[in-house]
Amino acid sequence: MSIGFFPDLFLPRLSLILLLSASLLGCGADRQPLRIGGKQSPESQIVAEMVAELAEAQGIPVMRRIGLGSTRLTLEALKRGEIDLYPEYTGTGLAMLGLAPASNAESAMAQVRERFAPLGLAWSDPLGFNNDFELAMLRDRARALGIRSYSDLAQQSTKLSIGVDSEFRQRPIDGLRPLSRRYGLQFDEIVEVPPADRIALYDQLIDGRIDLALVHDTDGQIDDFDLLLLDDDLGFFPTYEAALLYREAAVDRFPALSGVLDQLAETLSIEDMRRLSRRVTLRGEDPSMVARDELIRLGLIDGTPGERTRQALSLAVSPSANADGEAGKVLRTLRRSFPTRTVQLVRAADPLGAVENGTTRLALVSAPAFFAPGSVDPTTGQPPRRSGLEAVGLVGTSYLQAFALDPEIKRLEDAAFIATGPEGSSGYRAAQSVVDGLQLTATLVPVEGDTAEALAEAMIQSRADAVLLMQPIGNSTALALIERGLALIAIDNWNQGNNRIVFPYLQPARLNPAAYAPFMASTTATKTLLAKLGQPIDTLVTQLVIAGPAPVTDSALGDHGPGASFIPNALPLTDLSVERLNAALDQDEEIYPILPQARALAPRLPKPPDPLNPSPGASLLTFGVVAMLIWMVWLLLRPAARTPSVKQRSSGKTE
């Protein structure tokens, strides 16, 4: 058995390598993958991802260059053959060639096809939606100023401010300057945002910092906020019909591509597109995931929607979290701070528990989630803190929102049964703290529900007298309860006893019902509801934070080694990630000192001088080791025992 495996294994191995490399050379050189481009807007990214997904399903190798840049840059990339395809609008296509835009869809498509053909570029059949430019205003503001059309603007434009994205501002044919020239507008102030941040214009519009915003027809927010779209009475803007602009050569390379283009023709209505784009802009979902889910819905590919990818960075939120509100904001921030990861939302009754057991990487929770009320830690006199978790970023403020289910109840003390979120949720933990702190006799009724609405419904059905929610303003469950016309009740005697010391994560605050207004459609019905809620009331607040796993530091021995192939605990976020995340969250407040915090957030104290000898034990050990080494050297160098008598003697001595 002394002949090894070498001779009989070497030949097959060599031939396999040759075969592999030959097949690589055969297919790699002349077949570039289909390079799919896309602009930075969410609509463009979603459509591009849909094309990519479908092409992959057809067996076409795909390279994604989605989110490439501005229209000009993307078109240039297509012309140069850097990309093979991207979604474009007919109106933009004409404008990019410097042509007078056509406002008629039929003729616009015919025109672009004719004009782009000499460049070797072709337009697919329309996708089914138009994404026109619109000027949007708050209805109240427009009514007050008497503005309905663009021409009306001309009278008052010197008093008005407008918000646009930087790309629109630069467009020479259908941009801000040509528009101003056409209608004779001269705005008082022009607020410019980067195209990727266009969603910020809505916030500014709602807050009254701008009067007008340049929006896209596919934005879901137009309906959400019930905005007034002004009438383009002189027909300045052409029709922007969406289609796919591609290099004709690409279809020659991949004949299956024409099938893909046909599959997408007339599949997406403007409503579909609004729904999809709000998932990306508002909820912070990943365009590729949104595209995949939509293709599954349309029956164009097989699969289960919302499937988690292994690579994804998952964020656990409570079932009541508002995907359009705080959860969406956090998800958008995460996507910005972790650009290389897909970001996914996972709903869990106890989001911190999901981080603890490694199901998700991060959780969005209120501070009470870090504590286990009901018992007392004898060393601090406070509820014991859950270990292995730390706060990595501050998101905002959670309010304890108490609703009376029974109209008779005016104070929380009167309630006999209080409905809260599921056991383990921060709402439940906060409610437990309140019951303990105010020494209430009420029984807590934990309620489960997999969506915000279901939770609100279950809370009402639970036959409790009151509901306690620990959530930020704008939380879906709270909004659902307000829409049911339930009254808010105050929690006003928190300062009794030593509550503020025992439960330092609950701070007294005043909640103004007007704060709910921006999260509700401004209809007369909601206005009456808000008016019914009445005056500001006293309640409790806490911080809403992103939490992750904390470092486990009990030994200097690392997790690494030839046999160490398993790490039981998730590693904490790196300092770099925490810093990026906090830069993106942009909060000016610090996290409560009682919460365990990521190392990068803790203040860096100047180190006190170490004592001259930090560890006498170590000195002793060092001394021992040095003595041992000297002994070893002596053993090595001592003269060899030459005669048996010497040997006898030396052995006798050591015995």
Next chain:
Amino acid sequence: MPAPVEPRQIAGVKLNRVFIVSLILVAAFGAWGLIDPEGMSGTSLGFTTFMLTSVGWYWLLICTGFLILAGYLAFGPYGHIKLGGDDEEPEFSTVSWIAMLFAGGMGAGLIFWGVAEPLYHFRAPPGMIGETADAARMAFTLTNLHWGLHAWATYGVCAMVIAYFTFRRGKKPLISTPIESLFPGITGQRLGEVANVLGVFAVVFGLAGSLTMGTLQIRAGLGELVGTPLSFGMSLAIMAVMYATYMTSTAVGVDRGIKILSNINMVVAVLMVVYIAVLGPTAFIFETFIDSIGSYFTQLPALAFHLLPFEGLQEWTANWTLTYLIWWLAWGPFVGIFIARISRGRTIREFCAGVILVPTLFSMFWFAVLGGAGVYIELFGAGGIAELVFQDVTRAFFVFLDVFPLGQLLGFVALFLIFIFLVTSADSGGFVLSMMTSEGNLNPPLPYKLIWGTLVAVLTVATLFSGSVDVAKAMAVTGAVPFSVVLLLQVVGFLRAIRSERHEAERSLDAADEDAQPMSTTNAGGL
């Protein structure tokens, strides 16, 4: 010196003192871990932590010392000495020999950390800014420091002291042999017995700890690939399959079982890296390989004494570099004896090249391929894997494999490799334990292997049951601390013996220069 009493025999197992004492000690320590997992892991990890942080320099110094010693032996006057009779032929072919020692000495960790370690250092290098070109170079240098010459020099020295006395001097292949040669008489015997018991102790727990982590790793991998549950039952099933495999392999003997498995392992590992190298950024990978050779060998003198006291990064050093060193020392007794067992008939120079240089170059290539492809993805590709390493190393590895065509299949191949690595480690460990407790029988009888193989399996299952990876870690490395002293004594004994061989040869040369012994040519060259 009293005449040794012939020990009693039960079912072919001689109940000698080493066997009984180590059995009792192992059972006691194992029971402690089972009854009070936190107390046991806390105490032993605390002990190791104290040793690592207080005398960190000692660990680095002795391992670097072994490397220098190996260099001296290979290139110095003793290079021609054969570990065996002067005209003995090697027992195993060179390829099988290298495959076996690689499979025995490297564990599942090599697969697991192949992508993760370079990416980890790339993202968070000590005392540098991450994700830069310098960080990438530093990442490979550090990874090679951790898995390269230091590791194999430690193994090599452990193996050489045994092999020399066994095959050159015809003594028993026991840890005690070099020590007995150092202290003649009863002192040596007593010390030797303590050393043997320590050796058994280190091997049993080193194996059980590694098998525990390996089982958990395979379980996590299967969960990732096919969605099997992460339950104790699943661990038990994996361990049962592993037990059956390594017992079968043990039963058929080293020259068939472990040899065939090691060869399979080597071929699969080579195929996997070649696949990744060819389908990945081939040119970049080879550039990385060549570049990392250069930076590793030029920086080696500094890195071999690299403790970062001025940067205040002692914690990092303990956490990475010293942790690796302590692992190599913990595995030293069994990998050493196993390598010694398969190295009969090699010259010291050949031995050093085969045991230290070749595996080091192979592992450098391994890291250049896996880590190089990973760094390429981070620097020039889609990225996202380095970030994932900091979340879940297992998942990061499978996501990395998914980047390649047939990624799912590659995942299974990697799990298979981890499995075989664990089986060969367990197999060689059981074999070494049997040798140590059967008074150095080079082909220990089956009952011994059965007893130790089963004992290790029972300890593994018990650790899995306790559910504490800290216990596994504590078990795996605690033996390294006392063993380092044993190893130093062994080295001293070996150096004295090899020196006296030279003196004897000189004297015999003086006495009869007509019929020179074959050994004398060696020394003539050396002088």
